[in-house]
Amino acid sequence: MALLTMTGMTKRFGNVVALDDVDFNLEAGEVHALVGENGAGKSTLMKVLAGVQPPDAGSMTLAGETVRFANVNEAQAHGVVMVYQELALVPTLSVAENLFLGRLPRLVDYRTLLARSRELLAEVELDLEPDREVERLSIGERQLIEIARALAREGRVLVLDEPTAALSATETERLFALIDKVRDGGVSVVYISHRLEEVFRIADRVTVLRDGRRVGTKTVAQSSAEEIVQLMVGKAVRRYQRPGRSAERRLGAFELAGPGLQPTTITLRSGEIVGLAGVIGSGRERVLPTAFGLQGSARWNELVIGSPREAIGAGIVLVPSDRSTQGLVLELSVQENVSLATLERLQRFGFMQRSREREQTRTWITRLSLRPPEPHKPVRELSGGNQQKVVIAKVLATEPKVLLLDEPTRGVDVGARAELYDVIDDLSTRGLGLLLSSSDTEELLGLSDRILVFRGGAVTTELLPPYEYEEVVAHVTGAHQLA
Amino acid sequence: MSRVRISWRDLVGRFGLVMALLALVAILSLLSDRFLTPSNVINVLRQISINAIIAAGMTVVIIGRGIDLSVGSLLALTGVVAASLAVGGLPAGLAIAAALGLGLVMGVFNGAFVAYAGIAPFIVTLAGLTIFRGMALAITDGRPVSGLPPIFMTIGYGSFLGLPVPIWIMLGFLAITHVILRHMALGRSIYAIGGNEEAARLSGIAVRRVKLFTFAYSGLAAALAAMVLTGRLNSAQPSAGVMFELDAIAAVVVGGTSLFGGKGGVFGTLIGALIIGVINNGMNLLNVPSFYQQIVKGGVILAALLIERLAASRRA
Numbered sequence: 001m002a003l004l005t006m007t008g009m010t011k012r013f014g015n016v017v018a019l020d021d022v023d024f025n026l027e028a029g030e031v032h033a034l035v036g037e038n039g040a041g042k043s044t045l046m047k048v049l050a051g052v053q054p055p056d057a058g059s060m061t062l063a064g065e066t067v068r069f070a071n072v073n074e075a076q077a078h079g080v081v082m083v084y085q086e087l088a089l090v091p092t093l094s095v096a097e098n099l100f101l102g103r104l105p106r107l108v109d110y111r112t113l114l115a116r117s118r119e120l121l122a123e124v125e126l127d128l129e130p131d132r133e134v135e136r137l138s139i140g141e142r143q144l145i146e147i148a149r150a151l152a153r154e155g156r157v158l159v160l161d162e163p164t165a166a167l168s169a170t171e172t173e174r175l176f177a178l179i180d181k182v183r184d185g186g187v188s189v190v191y192i193s194h195r196l197e198e199v200f201r202i203a204d205r206v207t208v209l210r211d212g213r214r215v216g217t218k219t220v221a222q223s224s225a226e227e228i229v230q231l232m233v234g235k236a237v238r239r240y241q242r243p244g245r246s247a248e249r250r251l252g253a254f255e256l257a258g259p260g261l262q263p264t265t266i267t268l269r270s271g272e273i274v275g276l277a278g279v280i281g282s283g284r285e286r287v288l289p290t291a292f293g294l295q296g297s298a299r300w301n302e303l304v305i306g307s308p309r310e311a312i313g314a315g316i317v318l319v320p321s322d323r324s325t326q327g328l329v330l331e332l333s334v335q336e337n338v339s340l341a342t343l344e345r346l347q348r349f350g351f352m353q354r355s356r357e358r359e360q361t362r363t364w365i366t367r368l369s370l371r372p373p374e375p376h377k378p379v380r381e382l383s384g385g386n387q388q389k390v391v392i393a394k395v396l397a398t399e400p401k402v403l404l405l406d407e408p409t410r411g412v413d414v415g416a417r418a419e420l421y422d423v424i425d426d427l428s429t430r431g432l433g434l435l436l437s438s439s440d441t442e443e444l445l446g447l448s449d450r451i452l453v454f455r456g457g458a459v460t461t462e463l464l465p466p467y468e469y470e471e472v473v474a475h476v477t478g479a480h481q482l483a
Numbered sequence: 484m485s486r487v488r489i490s491w492r493d494l495v496g497r498f499g500l501v502m503a504l505l506a507l508v509a510i511l512s513l514l515s516d517r518f519l520t521p522s523n524v525i526n527v528l529r530q531i532s533i534n535a536i537i538a539a540g541m542t543v544v545i546i547g548r549g550i551d552l553s554v555g556s557l558l559a560l561t562g563v564v565a566a567s568l569a570v571g572g573l574p575a576g577l578a579i580a581a582a583l584g585l586g587l588v589m590g591v592f593n594g595a596f597v598a599y600a601g602i603a604p605f606i607v608t609l610a611g612l613t614i615f616r617g618m619a620l621a622i623t624d625g626r627p628v629s630g631l632p633p634i635f636m637t638i639g640y641g642s643f644l645g646l647p648v649p650i651w652i653m654l655g656f657l658a659i660t661h662v663i664l665r666h667m668a669l670g671r672s673i674y675a676i677g678g679n680e681e682a683a684r685l686s687g688i689a690v691r692r693v694k695l696f697t698f699a700y701s702g703l704a705a706a707l708a709a710m711v712l713t714g715r716l717n718s719a720q721p722s723a724g725v726m727f728e729l730d731a732i733a734a735v736v737v738g739g740t741s742l743f744g745g746k747g748g749v750f751g752t753l754i755g756a757l758i759i760g761v762i763n764n765g766m767n768l769l770n771v772p773s774f775y776q777q778i779v780k781g782g783v784i785l786a787a788l789l790i791e792r793l794a795a796s797r798r799a
Contacts, residue, residue, distance in 0.1 A: 292685075312687040326685055329678035331745045340675055340686040347668040394686065 003028040003188050004049075004080075004157055009058035011044055018044040019055070020212040026157065031179060031189045033203035033220070035196070036232055037473070038439050040209040042192050046159045049190075050082035051075030062157075079156035083146045083163065091135035095121075098134055099149050124148045124178055140171025147178060151187070158182065159190045164198060165281040176202050194279040196225050196477045208232055225479035232477075233470045251401060251433040258296015261286040262458040268402060268433035273424070275448030276437040277476050283457035288404040288437050292318040300402070312341060317395035319388070321406040321437075327391040328379050335361040335375040337390050342397045364393035368423060385416025392423065403427060405436045409443060421447060441472055499790060500739055500754045507758060511765040518768055525647065531760035532653035533708045533715075535753060537727055538734040539660040540704025542752045545735050546664070547697040548677040548744025549604040553593060553611030554705040555727035559720065560619040561586045562709035566628035566635075566719035575632040583706045589615060590702020594695035604698075612728070619721040629718035639714025649711045656707060660749045663700075673697060677744025733780075734759055737787045758787065 002025040011019040047053045051069030069075040096117035117130035207217040208231040249270045257263040278284030290296040298305040320326035368389040453461040453475045512519035565582035596607040641648040664670035675683040738755025740747025
């Protein structure tokens with residue numbers, strides 16, 4: 001009998017159905033992989049399991065007992081523990097304190113605490129001093145400590161959400177060894193991943209979700225990478241083709257390198273949209289911050305780009321992945337945000353040229369059809385899609401040659417998304433060169449003139465239209481290597 | 484029915500400060516018939532001039548999400564430097580210019596540690612607070628400097644168009660600060676950095692240079708206030724200005740500028756300084772013992788912020 005059974009799980013966010021009548025079961029002592037594209041519902045299903053979000057419908061039994069978790073603590077009390085992508089450790093506390101965080105006695109006896117911690121670390125074969133501060137550990141070590149902590153809470157079900165995204169190859173091996181050990185000890189592991197080679201390496205079974213539905217559960221030994229990709233993508237083979245536009249003039253080339261990114265050259269023509277594909281940790285997510293002078297080292301046509309100022313000076317602008325923390329000053333108005341990157345050109349003898357500023361803002365409000373078209377509204381009060389338009393207006397006002405778009409539609413609703421695609425498409429017809437980094441495959445296929453696929457910190461494949469949806473997914477997830 | 488409804492919460496939110504000041508004035512003029520007289524009003528304005536000048540500089544720093552605790556000590560240092568140079572025979576105008584320049588330089592010193600070394604403003608200017616005080620005491624051997632040339636008397640006691648010179652200096656400095664903050668690209672950069680430093684940096688704003696400026700400006704403000712104080716006392720005291728930084732911060736915060744940066748302005752700071760000044764003046768007229776005055780002053784600061792906080796949460 002299964003250790004855990006989830007039946008008919010349904011979860012809606014507004015009018016978006018994130019989970020639609022999903023069944024899922026987990027045997028004792030198995031590693032069960034959960035795969036699917038972004039937005040397929042993997043994380044939502046696990047959040048329901050771990051008590052982070054209550055389901056709208058559905059039931060759950062754990063070891064034969066019907067359970068319903070109202071919060072994380074209740075789930076943990078039943079031995080269901082989730083290890084998050086964003087690590088949930090307190091960096092300034094010691095390993096030992098973190099292991100027992102939230103369960104420390106009122107009066108802490110450090111000798112016992114350290115002794116218990118040593119036992120626990122030995123159990124997971126982690127050679128670490130428990131009195132080390134967590135902030136001095138590598139990401140991989142932190143991840144292993146999280147698992148140790150889960151075990152300290154007598155976890156029966158361990159949920160790992162993309163655990164290898166930030167790990168090196170050796171750290172990944174250690175993690176796999178630990179997962180094997182934990183499974184042999186009778187603990188069940190749910191393993192969420194985008195990387196199929198990992199799934200085939202350590203999982204016993206794999207469940208595929210697509211658009212909030214379960215589309216299949218397979219025994220890994222009897223399945224193949226093609227079959228899994230087929231399930232992830234769906235039966236209908238979709239082909240994508242950009243309306244034929246001949247990208248003419250060569251704009252230039254980026255030469256990039258840095259942490260997590262091997263030396264890479266990307267050439268760009270005017271009017272061209274180059275898509276960057278790859279899972280988190282593939283190096284794809286490093287390309288744009290590097291090209292904008294935020295990390296690593298970058299050259300654009302031999303010119304060294306060492307800071308955002310230098311990048312903007314060279315005609316390179318970035319629409320960052322996080323609007324509210326990197327793109328906008330939420331307290332300021334639409335107009336003040338639009339002017340932010342062009343202050344130097346809107347001033348004369350240091351004084352703001354109000355009429356020119358107004359005119360610039362009005363132009364962009366019209367061109368991007370910003371709603372509401374009010375220059376003095378605080379950007380905080382705009383919708384996600386309109387906030388993103390303000391960021392785009394801000395960087396385009398500098399009259400750049402190269403536009404770097406980092407996850408441009410994250411947190412933007414479907415209608416506004418289509419509108420942003422029109423804007424992006426329109427920009428390419430005006431002679432800009434665009435680099436589009438996205439974890440949304442559909443978005444990449446619909447917009448890119450060519451797609452560079454990243455794995456292990458380097459470009460492994462260049463794909464040209466017409467694209468096969470499956471082919472792109474196979475390259476991104478590494479299913480190609482397994483075939 | 485398209486009548487514009489003016490909610491009174493909205494009014495409190497927008498004009499709460501001015502209303503609080505007017506209420507305070509009304510109450511005090513009922514309690515004392517000496518309060519609302521032309522000479523006392525000018526008196527209050529002159530009394531707040533030093534704090535308002537320092538607070539204007541502080542406003543610039545705080546909008547940029549910094550803080551400057553060194554201004555009281557810097558006031559003492561620049562005061563004794565100006566006085567010593569003048570007494571030592573340098574032309575008074577040059578002595579004053581040198582002291583203002585020194586204020587600027589010491590502000591740059593603070594700002595360099597904050598902007599280029601990345602040390603927290605609180606710590607840097609706390610160090611500045613003791614360093615500048617120590618320098619002021621060392622230069623003068625702990626003794627006041629007196630026997631100043633007459634220009635200092637003019638600064639402290641002169642008047643122009645019926646208003647005392649300190650009030651003109653205050654109004655002029657507040658106006659310049661307002662223009663920088665609201666009409667110059669530099670001011671826009673300060674608001675942007677205080678509101679979201681990362682977004683400002685990614686927009687190509689020279690964040691470090693702008694931060695450096697805010698501290699330099701605060702240093703200049705402290706030196707300017709020192710000239711007024713030296714004029715008023717007709718001597719320079721190395722022990723002057725103790726705790727002035729706190730009065731300045733109080734005026735800024737009561738005036739509605741957020742300690743978290745990105746919001747506020749120098750008009751609010753003037754009102755904040757006036758509220759504090761009016762309370763001090765009123766309590767003196769009513770013969771409230773000075774110990775109790777401190778308690779009342781602290782209470783008023785808390786009350787002002789509480790009202791502000793409530794108004795803000797209602798609006799959100």
